[in-house]
Amino acid sequence: MFAPRFVVSMLGALAAFAIATYFLTGSIASTAVQTLLCAVLIQVGYFLAVLFLVWKEARDRRKLSPGQLPADPTNDEKQTGKLSLRRLNRPPHFNS
Template sequence: MSFPKFLVGMLGVLIAFAVTTYTLTHSFWTTLIQTVICAVVIQIGYFGAVLFLVMREKSRKATKPKLLPGDEANTQKPQPFNTSATKAP
């Protein structure tokens, strides 16, 4: 998830949380404190998710076999459209 999407989603959740908290407590200060705590919890979760994705990618790259110097010539990228018009005669 990109950061702008996360930011819009987080602001939406915090606004909904603040409105709900204010409706239940009728206290501005309680609403403000609980909304700040909610924002910190969301940020911790986002940081944990990004950290997990980075660690997973590092472990995936570590298990990937490395090519030897002569192996690059043998690897060919597949053609996106393998039709008769794109095949070489």
């Protein structure tokens, strides 16, 4: 998960939620409370998703024996002169 993209998406979803809630309830106070609750739920979900990804990666690394650790892509590039696919699949910088 790419954090800046997530934050922008979350703010967009919260804005849409706030607009819809305001049109349904007509109350700014109720809209603010419900939007705040929605933001907290989104953050909890994001935290749990990141926690799951870290747990899954740690589990996969534990399954590998020390002799089977994946090769370091930077060493592969230096040794063979090939371009690593890992570098090509990285998300672009969020300012570009």
